[in-house]
Amino acid sequence: MGIKKKIxxxxxxxxxxxxxxxxxLWRSTGSMAYTRKGRAKAMQGGVAPEDIASxxxxxxxxxxxEPACxxxxxxxxxxLEQRRRLNESRSSYPAWYPKNEIHTSSRNSKLPQTNTILMAGRNLDGDIKIVENIVSLLGGDKSIAISDDDGRDIAAAVEAGLPVPPERIALFISLLRNAKNLIVSEGILHRQLREWLPAKKVMGIGEALLNIQSIRKALGPDDIFIVESRGYHSDFERLVKFYDRLRKDTGCLMNLDLQRIAIPTGASSLRGAHNRKTAGCSEHSAWILKGRKFKRIVVEDLSDIEVFQEITDVPVVHLSMIVK
Ligand code: SF4
Ligand code: SF4
Structure with a gap:
């Protein structure tokens, strides 16, 4: 038996x-109190989660x-644990918290038997053209099935530190058991799905599309490519190599720093989805673009399109739309 790594x-x-x-948050607020270091040091000093709720x-x-540490x-x-503990001790929640949205039933009774399932999630919500285009690029509906139950309620609860009933998780994953590959747009679900279904290959929309040669060839040195941060950091060691290869192959710029860590806009977080302005998404996007020369912005996460459009005149496109 191997020695279990201490967390x-x-x-x-x-x-x-x-x-x-x-x-x-350090970049936009300049306040140590809003950083991971600030919270860790406060906890070492004995504060309770409610003392550092903001x-x-x-x-x-x-x-x-996480990979920087x-x-x-x-x-x-x-x-996530701090959010969970904070929720246990308070009675009112920020306006962006999900409102009791855990689904108890599934609409997936007719999910076709395919090797690959796409979970479009909140991020691709309402953009049927993009979803259809992604399915077509990935081989059409005989190769890939779209899951009606994309786990968005679970993703929101996980992010907010709210409980997810075990029966809800059991229902969600029962629908995925026959597939080998799960393409999941909600990056925050990647870690969870790897834990619940360790035999499956879990990847983001970006990785799935970047395996298509015509899409890789459509990227070039005039592009800045915006990697979705949550899925990327959840499988950091593998994906660093994947995106490094992409950068070398295409010459594109990326929202990665020297340590190859992805800088996010924050637009797909619950806070950002609720109010991009108060979440400071424009400031974070400006930080990503600062000092870089490019003629197009290509995003993996649809939520990032509008936030970049607000601060720049260059075209901002989803990765699925760069080939006709
Ligand atoms: S998860 Fe992101 S926003 Fe939160 S402390 Fe870490 S770097 Fe900052
Ligand atoms: S990088 Fe890690 S050890 Fe250093 S301040 Fe941040 S949380 Fe603490």
């Missing part, structure tokens, strides 16, 4: 501050700080 928590934070370099609520759960702390797990 490190806030006690292991040395206060080095490396996580600040990639944190959009910081816990502000976090985008982008996961950028030299101590190897399970930062995403720690962020």
């Amino acid at each position: 490190k928590g806030y006690e292991s934070c040395s206060g080095c501050g490396v996580c600040l370099l990639v944190c959009p 910081s816990i609520d502000a976090c985008f759960m982008c996961g950028s700080c 030299p101590e190897g702390i399970d930062i995403v797990g720690m962020n």
